[in-house]
Amino acid sequence: MTTPAPFGGLAQETRICAHCGYCLAGCPIYQAVGWESASPRGRMAIAAALVHGNALSAEAAQRLYECTLCGHCRTVCPTRIDTLATWLEARQRLADQSALDRLPLGRLRDNLCAAHNITGEPAENRLLWQEELSLAPALLNARPGAQVVYFVGCVAALYGQGHAIARAAVEIFHRADLDFTTLGSAEWCCGFPLLGLGLPEEAAAVARHNLAAVRALAGQAVVTTCPSCFHMWRDVYPALLGGPIGVEVMHAGELLARLIAEGRIAFRPLPGRVTYHDPCDLGRNSGVYDAPRAVLQAIPGLELVEMADHRKHARCCGGGGNLEAINPDLAGELARQRLVQAVETGATLLVTPCQQCKRTLATAARRERVRLRVLDLTETVVQALA
Template identity: 35%
Template sequence: MTIKLENLSKYEDELWLCARCGDCSLADKTVASNRDVYLPCAIKNVLGFEAYASRGRIMIMNDLLTERLPLDNDIRDWAYTCTTCKNCMETCTATADGINLPDMMEALRKDLVANNFDMPKHREIEASINEFGNPYKEPADKRLALFGKREWPETAPVIYYVGCTSSYREKGIAKTTIELFDKLGVDYTVLPNEQCCGSVLLRLGRTKSFARLTKSNLEQMKAAGAETIVTACAGCFRTWKVDVPKEGFEYDFDILHIAEYLDRLIQEGKAAFESPKSITVTYHDPCHLGRHAEVYEAPRRVIEAVENVTLIEMETNKRYAHCCGSGGGVKGSYGELADEVAGNRMKEAQETGASLLVTACPFCHRGLEDGGRSIESDLPVVDLTEFILPFVKQVKKKKAVTESPLKKKFMEYLGNHPLIFDGLKKGAVIDYDLEGDRFHVLVTGRNEIQVNPVRAENPDVELLFAPKAVEELITYNSEGEYAARFGFLFKEPTDEKWIKFVLRLNIVKLLMKGYRKFAQKAGLL
């Protein structure tokens, strides 16, 4: 039988960019310039062998293309151990964006299916989606049964796209979302014949039915007069936000994750939340929502908008958050492996001392709960919707927010000294944190900036300042003096005067955005 790797061969040139440095599996805070990263590959952290990290996977795929290795069932079994979480891309510096291992693994899986090296379990999933519209072999006419005999409007500006997992397995998330929308007075409906979004098919390399599913859902969305599609499933969100346009489909409505939609309602003064007692929580970033769709701050803003709630970050978070182990088909293919990965993430959550772990994805919710049981953890895991529902309160007229005098002075100072940001490319974003009081600077052109009084959505760098450090910095008249003192306070901190930073992009991306010039002025390079 002639073996063709038509999909993987498209990445042949990119595969050779790997310098085998090992950051994709070995990076830690020491070598990663103060990024919240530690041993990024959650699968390799469990299985141990280099073949399961990006570097090893790239070497194996190179050998497949050069026919040093045959395509067989062993390769098939290995290929489906990758969660395609994208953490390796964030640490990779071979290119600005990192070598795209997730797309390569999905390309290889397409080739495995095309050459009949596929898993029987995956054939069953595809057959179930084709017959029932979901991967769980559940009757299509029971999809909305969890909501009772409710009559749904034929049209509404907001469509709640429920998703298969919330409809049939994690029903609490779907019920909570509906109850939350009702309490907040949202004008919404659901699709009468919702079909699977097709995410699982894309991850498994079985793409034939994706177009049919997408067309069916799009037709229903348009018929319902949709202006905004909201989903509480990170996998569905990534599919609609990223994959559907990538596959050539167009739509004229907004796609929002429930975290983004709630954040919008809070910002517009249409939603408010208050816990009756103090709670400390930590948050797990779903890979589909975070690294694949760039949504990091919205869920955090929603959590922090609940009065009497404190958010504590895990050791790895945002771009470098460890995967829960449920993505890329791993949960369905290798359940015990997924549980071990999730168990490691649960240990990380426990180390924060939080009383609750919040996430924003039904797959993560199920996976983390299973992982918790595997290590006998008593840390509760809740979805974001389940977390905030009990805390809904009546919206009162917003009080005028009083800006911190020091924050206001710092913002004015930076606004009057745009040359501090000389060399930065348009679109560069820096977040400033003065003991929790946040604002950000956006570079809009050559020596042109906007100083915004709120935290940035996806900053390149987060800068943290002691108040005394800011009080000194804003006394300097020249940008050169500011930069020099900035560098000194970073390198020679005291208890009263210090500066810290967290890099949210890899070094290659930061250099391409022009951060070298300030770093040199500050004596950091």
């Protein structure tokens, strides 16, 4: 390790844990699995064993990765343990012990380190979402001097289900006369999955690359449609790189709320009942709750109803923390449980400002044959543009 881990204190945090169990009720993994070893408290005991130098069984190591990094345990822990930092540092120790190759995580690491994205595809595939757009590639890709750089993110760029989100975002930005571009094929994964694997040094290298690419264009702001990219750029890049990064970082929900307030976006009515899913990395882990809701409330005819668990207690959709890579069935069960809460509201539309949440929840809705449309916030806004 040449780059220090962004967090520390695993030994101290595991000692502080009072084993009170307050974190159990809100942990989506524990709720789905029901075993102590699948709970935050059980994970603390496994992490403590790591601290004491005990060799972990493959099953115990897997438990440390079967966590979406949703952050709910950190929200409720009465001893104020930074559980997310604890899980990340524990994973770092496991990665240092070559655990990724003993778990089904080596391929994700190799994709990220060799191709700089989660799927392992060539860099030019990051432009496939642009094919049906009328906007000129020279405007969209690496245009020097553009004020805002739209950081597309792996899911919107490389998954067919995500392409509509990137297209909706740039259509809105164009209609609002925003001076924007993207990094085009020079964009790398934001590094969040590397951090989640326990590879902060590799995540720091990614941060350096992406920041240099934005600086080369003289971009003044970065906007993302992905909450994890947003959290990385705004909160983790400065920690990884040792100081302020010198560009404003916004999530699309914040930018859209600003464009609406400035009168640069106007809506026609879009009648219906909508419920809103807080992505963990936008809400609980970044503190952005109001701006995306304000965007929905600005659309005439749209009635916003909240799910039983919302804002800082929102349930995770299962899409975070690389859970899909290590246990896709468990990730699907978390999405199903969140979908049940959405259906209970009576809404016919479920909106989330996250390409990964949209993908997991839309997949669950199809699998469960639920009559509930799942859209990203940008897709909803583009449908309501006057």
